Amino acid sequence: MPELPEMETYKHLLMANIAGQMITEVQINREKSINVNPELFKNTIMHLKVLNITRRGKHLLFELQNGQVLLLHLMLGGWMFFGTDVEKPKRTIQIRLSFGEQHLYFIGLRLGYLHLYSQKEAEQNLSDLGPDPLDSALTLNEFLKRIASKHGRLKTTMLDQKFIAGIGNCYSAEICFHAGILPTKDIDDCNELNRTQLFHSMKLVLQDAMKNGGYMDHPFYMGDSLTGGFYDLRKVYDREGENCYLCGSIIVMDMVSSRKTFYCQNCQK
Template identity: 50%
Template sequence: MPELPEMETYKTLLRSFIGGRKITDVAIQREKSINVAVERFVNEVSNQTIQKISRRAKYLVFQLENGSCLLLHLMLGGWMFFGKEEDKPERTIQVKLSFGDQHLFFIGLRLGYLHLLSPEMVDEELEKIGPEPLAPAFTLEAFHQRLEKRKGTMKSVLINQEVLAGIGNRYSDEILWHAEIHPNKKVHELNESQSLRVFESIQFILRKGIEQGGYMENPLFKGDGKTGHYQMFVHDKEGEQCPRCHAQIIKEEISSRKTFFCPNCQQ
């Protein structure tokens, strides 16, 4: 599932591709990927200029000139491709937004969706999400406040969107490895030094993910050299050597998620 670095990469690239451009046509191949009748969606979205593209947690919000918004959540398996019809991947397209002879294809939206909402409805949809971990206001003190009275493991806290925005299964593994913290460690067991390490690792890993275009295997456009260059340290590396201590990385189910970590240097 795309997480904060992937969606931030999409946001930045799509701003340059479609920001300020008019949607000339809309095609819906899977009605379950939208939230209103197809006719209404097409009528309200067609001929609208995209005035702004923003990210909140794992969501993208496309603001249209008529005041409506498109709220995108790719969920598991979802991705996008931008380009001409002849360049599109040989995959089933659920939704297509056209910009003249170029199109934004939404692919793999079996669980994901593109919903037409008012700004107020978007705010309501996102109101329970925690703070953005890369925002200037997210200080060490703010992090400590988010952890106060939290129970459970560090893994469960990091992937809880009501605690922090945008961190999912993959990057929680990466963050905890970088901080040398066992994913099963209880939140209340963190000492001051360990808490600082987690905070700094959140910043480091997410910024590194953004700088390297996230982990997405599929390119956003033909000739895309930006997306998908982040190389995981431990996630999905079961049986490989830890990059730090060379012990064998293992996989366990923690907080109902497949979790990868080093049993030697993560304590």
């Protein structure tokens, strides 16, 4: 599932390609991917410019000329491609927004969605999300205050979007490895030094992943050399049975709250 670095990468690429551009055509191939009648959806956004794209957690918000917002959550397996009809991937397309001869394709939206809202409705839908982990307002003191009220496994807490928005399966594992803490550890057993290290590791890992285009391997456009650059920089995620880059021990996969997590038993305590 795309997480904060992947959605931030998409945001920057979308800003560079469609910001200020007019939607010239709308194609809906899967009605369940939207939240209103297809004709209403089309008529509401057709011939409008996309003024801005912002991110909130794992969501993207396409701010339109008429004040309406398209709220995107790719969920598990969702991705986007931007290009001409000739360049598009040979995959089932759920939604297509056209900008002249260039099109924005939404692919793999089995669980994901592109919903049409007013600005107020969009804000209401995102109101229960926690702070963004890279927001300057999330200081160490604020983080320590928030985590002090949490209990249970560290992994489970990091996946809780009401605690902090944007971290999922991949980066929770990478952050815990960077911090040298087992994701299976109970928060109550983490001292202040552990929690402080977790905060700094969170900032560093996410910033590094953003700089390298996240871990998803689907290019956003033909010739895209940024998207997916972090995949080869992963230390533990999806590396079960491989050697740890630091100590040579075997990376372990475990289940926490029905979610896979990966770690090094030697480097993480």
